[in-house]
Amino acid sequence: xxxxxxxxxxxxxxxxxHEQLPAALIxxxxxxxxxxxxxxxxxxxxxxxxxxxxxxxxQEVQWWERLARCYVxxxxxxxxxxxxxxxxxxxxxxxxLGASGGRSRWRSC
Numbered sequence: 001x002x003x004x005x006x007x008x009x010x011x012x013x014x015x016x017x018h019e020q021l022p023a024a025l026i027x028x029x030x031x032x033x034x035x036x037x038x039x040x041x042x043x044x045x046x047x048x049x050x051x052x053x054x055x056x057x058x059q060e061v062q063w064w065e066r067l068a069r070c071y072v073x074x075x076x077x078x079x080x081x082x083x084x085x086x087x088x089x090x091x092x093x094x095x096x097l098g099a100s101g102g103r104s105r106w107r108s109c
Contacts, residue, residue: 014053021048021057028061035068038082039089067096 021029026048033047042050051057070092075085 013049016049016052017055018052018057021051025051025057025061028065032061032064032068035072036089039086063096067092070096 029047029051030044033042033044051060054060071089074088074092078084078088080088
């Protein structure tokens with residue numbers, strides 16, 4: 001079977017699956033957004049939109065919360081400049097995606 005390469009400009013967002021998210025979930029999304037504001041600067045509307053498109057937004061928020069805990073734990077132990085914090089986020093994000101098998105293998109720091 002041959003592999004096709006997708007170009008990022010050809011990707012389109014999926015449909016909105018959840019018109020409304022629970023207020024408690026929105027608050028949690030806001031907390032995650034605050035942790036990553038410097039290194040992943042999306043507006044609250046962009047964060048909410050992404051979770052509204054997720055099949056299981058609660059699980060996705062949990063994933064981001066784990067990522068936030070790892071990120072905060074790491075940067076709190078180091079004196080990092082902005083670029084180093086961005087690099088740390090990028091690495092932790094990729095590790096969280098689990099290049100060797102998906103998110104289910106990555107539980108926490």
